[in-house]
Amino acid sequence: MKAAEQLNVLKANVEIFLPDNALEEKLQLAEKENRTLIIKLGFDPTAPDLHLGHAVVLKKLRQFQDFGHTIVIIIGDFTARIGDPTGKNKSRPPLNADQVQLNAQTYVNQLSKILDVSKCEIRYNSEWLGSMDMTETIKLLSQVTLAQIMQRTDFNNRFSGSLPISLHELVYPLLQGHDSVMIHADIEMGGTDQLFNCSMGRQLQEGQGQHGQAVLCMPLLKGIDGSAKMSKSEGNIVGLTDAPNEMFGKIMSIPDALLAEYLHLVTDFTPEEKQQLLQQLEQGDNPMVLKKRIGLNVVQQYHSTEAAEQAQEFFQNQFQNKRFEEKEFTSVSLSSLSLDQTGTLRVLDLCKELKAGESRSNLKKLIEAGSVTVNGTKVTDAQDSVELGKSPVKVRIGKRGYFEIVP
Amino acid sequence: MKAAEQLNVLKANVEIFLPDNALEEKLQLAEKENRTLIIKLGFDPTAPDLHLGHAVVLKKLRQFQDFGHTIVIIIGDFTARIGDPTGKNKSRPPLNADQVQLNAQTYVNQLSKILDVSKCEIRYNSEWLGSMDMTETIKLLSQVTLAQIMQRTDFNNRFSGSLPISLHELVYPLLQGHDSVMIHADIEMGGTDQLFNCSMGRQLQEGQGQHGQAVLCMPLLKGIDGSAKMSKSEGNIVGLTDAPNEMFGKIMSIPDALLAEYLHLVTDFTPEEKQQLLQQLEQGDNPMVLKKRIGLNVVQQYHSTEAAEQAQEFFQNQFQNKRFEEKEFTSVSLSSLSLDQTGTLRVLDLCKELKAGESRSNLKKLIEAGSVTVNGTKVTDAQDSVELGKSPVKVRIGKRGYFEIVP
Numbered sequence: 143m144k145a146a147e148q149l150n151v152l153k154a155n156v157e158i159f160l161p162d163n164a165l166e167e168k169l170q171l172a173e174k175e176n177r178t179l180i181i182k183l184g185f186d187p188t189a190p191d192l193h194l195g196h197a198v199v200l201k202k203l204r205q206f207q208d209f210g211h212t213i214v215i216i217i218g219d220f221t222a223r224i225g226d227p228t229g230k231n232k233s234r235p236p237l238n239a240d241q242v243q244l245n246a247q248t249y250v251n252q253l254s255k256i257l258d259v260s261k262c263e264i265r266y267n268s269e270w271l272g273s274m275d276m277t278e279t280i281k282l283l284s285q286v287t288l289a290q291i292m293q294r295t296d297f298n299n300r301f302s303g304s305l306p307i308s309l310h311e312l313v314y315p316l317l318q319g320h321d322s323v324m325i326h327a328d329i330e331m332g333g334t335d336q337l338f339n340c341s342m343g344r345q346l347q348e349g350q351g352q353h354g355q356a357v358l359c360m361p362l363l364k365g366i367d368g369s370a371k372m373s374k375s376e377g378n379i380v381g382l383t384d385a386p387n388e389m390f391g392k393i394m395s396i397p398d399a400l401l402a403e404y405l406h407l408v409t410d411f412t413p414e415e416k417q418q419l420l421q422q423l424e425q426g427d428n429p430m431v432l433k434k435r436i437g438l439n440v441v442q443q444y445h446s447t448e449a450a451e452q453a454q455e456f457f458q459n460q461f462q463n464k465r466f467e468e469k470e471f472t473s474v475s476l477s478s479l480s481l482d483q484t485g486t487l488r489v490l491d492l493c494k495e496l497k498a499g500e501s502r503s504n505l506k507k508l509i510e511a512g513s514v515t516v517n518g519t520k521v522t523d524a525q526d527s528v529e530l531g532k533s534p535v536k537v538r539i540g541k542r543g544y545f546e547i548v549p
Numbered sequence: 550m551k552a553a554e555q556l557n558v559l560k561a562n563v564e565i566f567l568p569d570n571a572l573e574e575k576l577q578l579a580e581k582e583n584r585t586l587i588i589k590l591g592f593d594p595t596a597p598d599l600h601l602g603h604a605v606v607l608k609k610l611r612q613f614q615d616f617g618h619t620i621v622i623i624i625g626d627f628t629a630r631i632g633d634p635t636g637k638n639k640s641r642p643p644l645n646a647d648q649v650q651l652n653a654q655t656y657v658n659q660l661s662k663i664l665d666v667s668k669c670e671i672r673y674n675s676e677w678l679g680s681m682d683m684t685e686t687i688k689l690l691s692q693v694t695l696a697q698i699m700q701r702t703d704f705n706n707r708f709s710g711s712l713p714i715s716l717h718e719l720v721y722p723l724l725q726g727h728d729s730v731m732i733h734a735d736i737e738m739g740g741t742d743q744l745f746n747c748s749m750g751r752q753l754q755e756g757q758g759q760h761g762q763a764v765l766c767m768p769l770l771k772g773i774d775g776s777a778k779m780s781k782s783e784g785n786i787v788g789l790t791d792a793p794n795e796m797f798g799k800i801m802s803i804p805d806a807l808l809a810e811y812l813h814l815v816t817d818f819t820p821e822e823k824q825q826l827l828q829q830l831e832q833g834d835n836p837m838v839l840k841k842r843i844g845l846n847v848v849q850q851y852h853s854t855e856a857a858e859q860a861q862e863f864f865q866n867q868f869q870n871k872r873f874e875e876k877e878f879t880s881v882s883l884s885s886l887s888l889d890q891t892g893t894l895r896v897l898d899l900c901k902e903l904k905a906g907e908s909r910s911n912l913k914k915l916i917e918a919g920s921v922t923v924n925g926t927k928v929t930d931a932q933d934s935v936e937l938g939k940s941p942v943k944v945r946i947g948k949r950g951y952f953e954i955v956p
Contacts, residue, residue, distance in 0.1 A: 223687070274683045280630070283717035288708060291716065301695060309698065309719060310690035316716070 145169035148209050154413070155202065155406060157334050157361040160341055164356030168328050171353075172211075179211040182327035182343075182355070184318055184336075186218045187245035188237055192252040193379035194440070195363040195372035198407045199331055200256040202360055206329075213262045215253065216321045217246045220268040221314060255382050255444055263325075270324045271317055282316055285349045286342070291315065294338045319343035327355045334359040335371075363407055368397040386445045390453035391461075393437035398429040405432070409439040461542065471546035476531055479547070485531045489514065490524040496537060496545050505539070513540050552576035555616050561820070562609065562813060564741050564768045567748055571763030575735050578760075579618075586618040589734035589750075589762070591725055591743075593625045594652035595644055599659040600786035601847070602770040602779035605814045606738055607663040609767055613736075620669045622660065623728045624653045627675040628721060662789050662851055670732075677731045678724055689723055692756045693749070698722065701745045726750035734762045741766040742778075770814055775804040793852045797860035798868075800844035805836040812839070816846040868949070878953035883938055886954070892938045896921065897931040903944060903952050912946070920947050 148169050159165055172179045183203060192200075203213050219242045237245075246266075253259055274282075291312050292298050300307050315338060322330055322343030330340040337359050344354035362371045365378025372379050380392045396404060401423065405416055423432050434454060441450035460470065479495050481487055487495070493505040493514060508514055509524045515538045516528055528535065535547045555576050566572055579586045590610060599607075610620050626649045644652075653673070660666055681689075698719050699705050707714050722745060729737055729750030737747040744766050751761035769778045772785025779786050787799045803811060808830065812823055830839050841861060848857035867877065886902050888894055894902075900912040900921060915921055916931045922945045923935055935942065942954045 220683070223684070271683050276627070276678050276681045276686060277630070279683060279686050280717045280720070283720060284715045286716050288714040288716060288719065289711065304696070307695040308691045309693050309695060309723070310687045312695065312716060312719075313687070313690060 143209060145173040152202070152205055152209075155198070155360060156358050158337055158357070158359035160337065160344070160357035160359075165329070165358060168356050172328070179206070179328040180326060181206050181211055181213050182216060182322060182325060182330040183213065184216045184218055184321060184330070184332070184339075185246075185249055187222050187242050187249055190245040190248035190252070191374055191379075192249070192255075192382045193372055193374065194382070194408045195333070195379070197256060197382060198360045198363050199333060200253065201410070202358070203331060204256055204258075207258060207261060213257060214325050214327065215250070215262050215264045216325070217249070217264065217266045218318070218321075219243070219246060219266045220271040221317050252382050265321075265325060267317070267321050267324075271320070282320060282346070283313070285346060286316055288312075290345075315339045315342040316346065319346040322355050323347050323350050323352065326352060328353075329356045329358060331358050331360070333362050335362060361403075361407065364400055364403060366392050366396045366400075368400060380440070382444055384444075386441045386449040386453040387456050389441050389444065390437045390450070390457050393440055394430075394433055394457055394461075396433070398433075401429060401432050401436070404436050409436055410443060411439065471536060471544045474545050474547050476547055476549045479530070481530060486527040486529050488524070489516070489521050489526050489528055492528055492530075492537065493539055497539055497543060508540055514538065550616060552580040559609070559612055559616075562605070562767060563765050565744055565764070565766035567744065567751070567764035567766075572736070572765060575763050579735070586613070586735040587733060588613050588618055588620050589623060589729055589732060589737040590620065591623045591625055591728060591737070591739070591746075592653075592656055594629050594649050594656055597652040597655035597659070598781055598786075599656070599662075599789045600779055600781070601789070601815045602740070602786065604663060604789065605767045605770050606740060607660065608815075608817070609765070610738060611663050611665075614665060614668060620664060621732050621734065622657070622669050622671045623732070624656070624671065624673045625725070625728075626650070626653060626673045627678040628724050659789050672728075672732060674724070674728050674731075678727070689727060689753070690720070692753060693723055695719075697752075722746045722749040723753065726753040729762050730754050730757050730759065733759060735760075736763045736765060738765050738767070740769050742769060768810075768814065771807055771810060773799050773803045773807075775807060787847070789851055791851075793848045793856040793860040794863050796848050796851065797844045797857070797864050800847055801837075801840055801864060801868075803840070805840075808836060808839050808843070811843050816843055817850060818846065878943060878951045881952050881954050883954055883956045886937070888937060893934040893936050895931065896923070896928045896933050896935055899935055899937075899944065900946055904946055904950060915947055921945065 145166070149166055152169075153159075153165060156165070168179055181203060183199065207213050219239075222237050222242050222245075250259060250264065253262070292301065294315065297307060297312070299305075318339045319342035321327075322340075323346050327343065327347075330343055332340050337357065340355070340357040340359070344357060348354040364370060365372040365376055366380060367376075367378040369376060369378055380389055384392070393404070402420060405411070405419060409416070411419065419432055419435060423429065437457075438450045438454055441453050474496065479487065479492070489509055490502065490506060493509065494500070494502055497505065506524045510522055512520050512522055514521055517536050521528075530547055531549055534549070537543075537545045537547065539545070552573070553576075556573055559576075560566075560572060563572070575586055588610060590606065614620050626646075629644050629649050629652075657666060657671065660669070699708065701722065704714060704719070706712075725746045726749035728734075729747075730753050734750065734754075737750055739747055744764065747762070747764040747766070751764060755761040771777060772779040772783055773787060774783075774785040776783060776785055787796055791799070800811070809827060812818070812826060816823070818826065826839055826842060830836065844864075845857045845861055848860050852860075881903065886894065886899070896916055897909065897913060900916065901907070901909055904912065913931045917929055919927050919929055921928050924943050928935075937954055938956055941956065944950075944952045944954065946952070
């Protein structure tokens with residue numbers, strides 16, 4: 143396909159182009175030289191669990207791959223031993239070789255959910271970094287100034303905040319950049335938080351007389367809780383290996399304000415379909431309708447159409463329909479509760495035992511608001527006693543807490 | 550000799566002890582373990598011309614050597630390829646291997662003027678640094694934080710002054726420090742400007758479970774022009790290989806204010822002799838007397854007693870006695886001058902040809918002040934002509950310019 147037509151598809155959703163006309167130039171270059179482009183994606187095998195945030199970048203790579211370009215996955219097995227401090231306020235502990243190998247394998251398996259891994263080139267950066275001697279290291283370091291490195295926001299923040307930065311951390315972006323030199327990357331992709339590291343690759347390539355790579359940064363997907371970034375440590379991810387019900391349920395839990403962003407970044411609707419779905423929302427459709435479409439689409443991508451439909455049905459039964467009997471109950475053994483001598487418990491104490499993470503005052507409010515039922519009957523006085531021990535007792539606490547106490 | 554007695558001799562003139570009781574502890578350790586100490590002196594073979602400033606440190610090392618301790622000279626052939634930015638506001642160009650080797654040889658030859666080189670251990674730091682791979686480098690870098698490195702004044706000044714610091718320069722102090730780890734140094738010596746780099750060695754040794762080295766810094770000798778530091782680039786040095794006349798003359802040119810400092814740091818008088826000489830000065834002796842004693846002592850150290858006496862005599866004849874005929878004249882061939890057709894030259898033109906580096910206006914002033922003589926006769930009109938070409942003509946310009954124009 144012509145460069146201009148590819149550009150039209152590939153530029154969608156990209157948040158930063160470095161330089162501005164980078165993508166256009168590279169596509170024209172490939173056309174002129176009658177070759178495909180080398181697109182680099184670096185991966186630090188410290189956290190192999192991929193989620194929809196990663197998928198934003200990977201789906202873009204898939205588009206490049208579908209146009210015939212070559213995706214080179216760099217497994218940063220060497221750099222992982224340093225730990226990239228990007229966005230962190232402290233150093234990471236280094237990984238050992240076994241952990242790195244295991245994580246890399248998990249990562250590649252998960253990549254195959256989006257990319258045709260058989261067509262990717264997979265390189266480990268220990269291949270060239272492991273054998274670099276001090277002379278070569280010094281030569282590499284001499285190409286970058288401290289002031290340039292300190293433009294990286296997290297370094298700058300830590301330094302001005304008197305938080306320690308070990309010298310080896312400063313070297314990380316240079317090593318990642320050197321990977322680009324070694325594979326002659328035309329384009330490096332990443333999230334917007336990788337802009338600095340990727341631009342380092344461009345600088346080092348130019349220092350070696352190569353054409354500097356173009357840098358394309360995709361937006362950082364917001365977490366399902368609406369917070370700034372989907373991230374495992376924040377507990378707000380949709381994992382690419384999540385089971386269909388979990389995946390669908392998580393999508394259904396996102397705030398309505400995120401609908402457009404998720405529609406654009408994580409679904410595979412065509413631009414026209416996206417447009418239409420957004421119009422319906424603007425015309426007054428219940429946001430739940432669009433949310434279900436997104437949920438179905440996502441589960442479909444990572445599982446199947448059938449799994450997506452079943453997940454939707456499960457969700458509706460579990461959280462939307464009123465049929466109490468069809469809910470799934472968490473079974474709690476009677477012996478795990480601290481009953482008093484008469485075999486009874488006050489409702490408040492029972493709720494606290496079942497939901498240990500909730501405060502007593504919150505639970506009391508729930509009871510008084512009529513959100514707690516015992517065997518289908520509301521209990522609104524927190525001091526009421528419940529008799530346990532004879533037959534199974536079903537307790538509902540709030541919207542999603544279903545327990546069955548089994549003798 | 551007992552630790553306490555050694556301490557008495559060795560502590561003299563040392564400006565900084567890190568930590569305060571460092572020297573005492575190390576001497577006691579050596580006594581207790583019945584061994585000698587390993588004293589490290591690092592040398593960056595970029596500037597092999599040793600001068601009296603270096604001698605201040607080397608003479609202290611000689612004292613250690615005389616007590617039987619082992620001097621290890623580290624030739625920083627590897628680090629020289631980086632160039633130590635200490636005290637500089639810009640990076641140094643790296644040296645190639647041939648230059649380094651040549652400089653190292655010159656350096657060791659000059660060391661032998663003060664140390665018994667046959668008893669020194671001489672190590673090249675390329676021995677361990679050259680073979681260090683990236684993993685080891687990263688491990689080394691991880692032991693030091695950016696904040697620690699930025700305590701070095703010149704780094705700090707350059708960074709806050711927006712002058713570029715290449716990342717490899719930050720690594721220099723760590724490599725020098727690693728040398729201490731490799732040779733298990735007990736003490737590292739240097740000028741006060743080496744305090745930071747030497748203390749890095751102490752830190753890295755402790756990080757490796759070794760006893761941290763003591764750091765002893767000698768004062769920086771002032772230049773013969775009275776400026777803060779004797780340094781080749783300032784053109785204010787007395788070189789250890791200077792000829793006797795030059796060496797003596799340079800000492801005689803120092804400002805009187807430096808007499809005590811030079812007496813303490815560059816002569817080998819005993820403490821009692823030094824005391825006595827200073828007393829005589831305080832009691833009203835002409836400073837010239839002490840200056841000559843220092844000059845004689847210095848020439849004696851680097852040449853011989855005979856050479857020292859001859860140098861003193863030359864100096865007195867040349868610059869102090871009035872006997873014009875005994876001066877040494879620079880011979881100038883008549884054919885090298887641009888005479889006019891009549892074989893004459895105006896005095897001003899003649900002076901300009903003999904002292905091409907002086908401006909015409911300065912020479913005119915000298916003539917008008919009566920400081921120029923031709924065959925012993927003052928010439929005060931710059932326009933007067935001098936007849937040349939028949940017999941030798943002796944011209945004096947100012948205090949030290951003696952020329953004889955030979956047909």
